[in-house]
Amino acid sequence: MMEKLSVNERFEIIENNLEVIRKNIEKAALQSGRKPQDITLMAVTKTVEPVFINHAIKCGIDLIGENKVQEFLSKEEYLDLKNCKAHLIGHLQTNKVKQIVGRVEMIQSVDSLKLAKEISKQSINKAVTTSCLVEVNIGQEESKTGILASEVINLLEEISSLPSIKVEGLMSIPPICEDKKELMQYFMKMNDLFVDIKAKNIDNINMNVLSMGMSGDYTEAILCGSTMVRVGSSIFGPRLY
Ligand SMILES: *Cc1c(COP(=O)(O)O)cnc(C)c1O
Numbered sequence: 001m002m003e004k005l006s007v008n009e010r011f012e013i014i015e016n017n018l019e020v021i022r023k024n025i026e027k028a029a030l031q032s033g034r035k036p037q038d039i040t041l042m043a044v045t046k047t048v049e050p051v052f053i054n055h056a057i058k059c060g061i062d063l064i065g066e067n068k069v070q071e072f073l074s075k076e077e078y079l080d081l082k083n084c085k086a087h088l089i090g091h092l093q094t095n096k097v098k099q100i101v102g103r104v105e106m107i108q109s110v111d112s113l114k115l116a117k118e119i120s121k122q123s124i125n126k127a128v129t130t131s132c133l134v135e136v137n138i139g140q141e142e143s144k145t146g147i148l149a150s151e152v153i154n155l156l157e158e159i160s161s162l163p164s165i166k167v168e169g170l171m172s173i174p175p176i177c178e179d180k181k182e183l184m185q186y187f188m189k190m191n192d193l194f195v196d197i198k199a200k201n202i203d204n205i206n207m208n209v210l211s212m213g214m215s216g217d218y219t220e221a222i223l224c225g226s227t228m229v230r231v232g233s234s235i236f237g238p239r240l241y
Contacts, residue, residue: 044232169209187224
């Protein structure tokens, strides 16, 4: 279906999708007692060609998220990033840290001290400070990246003493759930963790960003306290691998 559409038709779909998503975000923000501008919309651009990413940016997107270091670096020169920031949201291997530090505004997938140490080291080398989120495996799934909720405080305390790395909050991808009620329990667990850690005022650790919610569940995530939703296929259409 998608490959039969012209570039202009796809541009129009992206515009319409963004309009719908912005309205949904606005509604959920108000419902959760916050302002629409308190919620950041990230466009997730994995597998999306630069021409379409640039169109979303033209339509006001000012934050994109890529999963893979290599994919981001190969697209970077074709992207209009003057008024748009980029975050790495996918799992990051220690040996790729060197390539990505300094290229993205934030790494959302920090899930070990080893990785944090390498980010710190490479940030010092490049004379930058790297903003990060700690990724939490809130469903305690064997197959998932992220650290267990019970280990987050320990990790944060260790990261807090590392130079040139700055934690700004938490990120999570909840398990696939049968129903919205179960899903919202995971989002609420994340929000509880976020609020608890914020109250601890750990030195050098900020809790400003709670990154959760994707195409299928961003409304629910906002209702449970998300401050940043990461939306891919609802903006750009289904991914063609
Ligand atoms: C792909 C991806 C998303 C977006 O998924 P959609 O369902 O297409 O909105 C969000 N976060 C992460 C970490 C992803 O890998």
